[in-house]
Amino acid sequence: AQKVTQAQTEISVVEKEDVTLDCVYETRDTTYYLFWYKQPPSGELVFLIRRNSFDEQNEISGRYSWNFQKSTSSFNFTITASQVVDSAVYFCALSEYPDTGRRALTFGSGTRLQVQP
């Protein structure tokens, strides 16, 4: 069975600090997708990234970067120079590769990030 663990329940940082959100996953599949979503106080779920299990290259998008390490089953998310607008709950999620199985997402419990001015 799939499982996603976000051990950090809540993180509080001061603006301009860097912050890393951890995500560890379990799956028996050799191919799968990993996702990160942001849920601001307004409640909508904002798609941030999808990573294919075949692609272990790290990705950077502006102040956001993702570190995928298959050897440790981790897909960590770093926000550089955090801003107040980054305050939200962040969810890591996992789905099986479309051709072989379950395509719905299994979510972690989420990490609430508070960025103080």
Place this chain on the structure above:
Amino acid sequence: SAVISQKPSRDICQRGTSLTIQCQVDSQVTMMFWYRQQPGQSLTLIATANQGSEATYESGFVIDKFPISRPNLTFSTLTVSNMSPEDSSIYLCSVEATGVGEQFFGPGTRLTVL
């Protein structure tokens, strides 16, 4: 990305009544899903809405309580039946864009049951 709308955006309902939530997508999609997010919790999959056939429910969710329809590739409904206060949650529709694998979420329906 797909543009997804949900109706209603929020509702307050009485115990024992039913509410039908609509999900509309601006393009045809292969997969549609319904999730529940209880207050302060993560998202839990209720079911996969299958076009032209019965939905596939997750353990703990049954068709009598959460009937789902999907008449075409752009529309689905979820009904929350015989509601109790424990059904107070955000209900979210999500879609997987055809051939892409990315999954996008609707804005959610915030349901309060008194």
